[in-house]
Amino acid sequence: MEQQIEKLFTWLDETTDMISEEEDVPYLDGLIASSELLFYRDLPEDLESTYYNKLQSQLDMINLSDFEVEVRRKALQLAILKGMKGQTQxxxxxxxxxxxxxxxxxxxxxxxxxxxxxxxxxxxxxxxxxxxxxxxxxxxxxxxxxxxxxxxxxxxxxxxxxxxxxxxxxxxxxxxxxxxxxxxxxxxxxxxxxxxxxxxxxxxxxxxxxxxxxxxxxxxxxxxxxxxxxxxxxxxxxxxxxxxxxxxxxxxxxxxxxxxxxxxxxxxxxxxxxxxxxxxxxxxxxxxxxxxxxxxxxxxxxxxxxxxxxxxxxxxxxxxxxxxxxx
Missing domain, CATH: 3.40.50.150 (Vaccinia Virus protein VP39)
Incomplete structure (x- = not known):
């Protein structure tokens, strides 16, 4: 289970960083976007082509159904904790x-x-x-x-x-x-x-x-x-x-x-x-x-x-x- 959690967290983290940097938004906003992408597997048509291809390439690497429910919860929790670190009330x-x-x-x-x-x-x-x-x-x-x-x-x-x-x-x-x-x-x-x-x-x-x-x-x-x-x-x-x-x-x-x-x-x-x-x-x-x-x-x-x-x-x-x- 630990390997699966790490695998999913790494994907969420890398995709979130990509979105945050490209769209100039905070990590947690990028995490919401990357999680929605993972769930709906739907990319907006109007994205710049290089950015679109990067996100499509990330999607091609993963499938949500490969991960148990508790793995999903814990991987997302780790990503949220990273986003909250040092700046959270x-x-x-x-x-x-x-x-x-x-x-x-x-x-x-x-x-x-x-x-x-x-x-x-x-x-x-x-x-x-x-x-x-x-x-x-x-x-x-x-x-x-x-x-x-x-x-x-x-x-x-x-x-x-x-x-x-x-x-x-x-x-x-x-x-x-x-x-x-x-x-x-x-x-x-x-x-x-x-x-x-x-x-x-x-x-x-x-x-x-x-x-x-x-x-x-x-x-x-x-x-x-x-x-x-x-x-x-x-x-x-x-x-x-x-x-x-x-x-x-x-x-x-x-x-x-x-x-x-x-x-x-x-x-x-x-x-x-x-x-x-x-x-x-x-x-x-x-x-x-x-x-x-x-x-x-x-x-x-x-x-x-x-x-x-x-x-x-x-x-x-x-x-x-x-x-x-x-x-």
Whole structure:
């Protein structure tokens, strides 16, 4: 698989560089064009002949059907990371693969043998987390997915990501904290944008708005996500580990106590972060419903490095025991 990923990434990278240089556009815009070229295999007629021939020659070297879906996702992810390197704001970072895979595992366990369900990421970015989850689900054909993203470049990258993996996802290009034309879903997954939300007028509609100044966007995203989740549905968030140590923690705890069951808080490996203040966790909650209850015991774990197979196996055994006790 590694060789295939490298082969596809090299093609994307070389073709992107060619387009970026010829058309004088940023790398990520060139990547969108090269990915569309790979998917549609259609060259505009009005290109200058030398440039046309170069692109045709690139197309002749490759066929998308030769690559598995996960290979396509990972190759595109590498190209996106290259394009973002050194010039990206914090909220543009891609959720690491290991985290996406682990959340996919958790979704699978909580959904259990449910044959059909709906999935939503309200801050989908390039949709890498969505696909890391989707590609692990056994009931792939009965999974309907949605994503929302305000950034125009990221939503275009999500769209080509979807095409290359030949999946169907409905996207909303909008501020996800404004009303979304979406029926409530069974599962929400999201690597939440962290920081202050600048639109105080929109924030006024939220219970978790700040008393003074800007509200925390990650708090508002939790409230918005619950609004678009069915009663009894599960939500999996990547959040700051210091979530319950902020100046608005009492407000957040009170809101969650009223509307949700806190199911788990799994601290991601400290080796993934430059310092303790930047550390993140996977926060699992369930929206309250008629037949829901607080878990007998909240799922708590301090995850070891994902590279430490023995330690991870020990954690997975603990989680398996938790599911046995709860079901």
């Amino acid at each position: 914090q909220h543009h970072y891609i959720t690491p693969d290991t985290v996406g895979m682990f959340i996919g595992y958790l979704v699978q366990r909580f959904i259990g043998d449910k044959k059909e369900y709906t999935l939503f990421d309200p801050a989908c970015g390039t949709a890498n987390l969505l696909f890391a989850v989707i590609n692990q689900q056994e009931q792939k054909d009965s999974l309907v997915a949605y994503g929302s993203e305000v950034d125009p470049t990221l939503i275009r990258l999500a769209y080509i990501n979807t095409n290359l993996q030949e999946k169907q996802i409905e996207y909303f290009h909008q501020d996800s904290l404004k009303p979304i034309l979406l029926e409530p879903v069974d599962v929400v997954v999201s690597d939440l944008p962290v920081g202050y939300y600048p639109d105080d007028t929109t924030a006024q509609a939220y219970d978790l708005k700040a008393e003074d100044g800007h509200s925390y966007s990650h708090h508002l995203f939790i409230e918005q996500s619950l609004k678009y989740t069915k009663d009894g549905g599960y939500l999996f968030f990547v959040v700051p580990s210091l979530l319950f140590e902020s100046d608005q923690k009492d407000q957040l705890q009170s809101f969650l106590k009223e509307h949700a069951h806190i199911v788990g808080l799994l601290q991601l490996p400290e080796t993934m972060f430059k310092n303790e203040n930047m550390r993140k966790s996977i926060f699992i909650i369930q929206k309250k419903g008629e037949n829901t209850r607080d878990p007998k015991k909240v799922m708590l774990a301090d995850l070891p490095s994902f590279k430490d197979a023995k330690a991870m196996d020990s954690v997975l055994q603990q989680l398996n025991q938790w599911f046995k006790n709860e079901r």
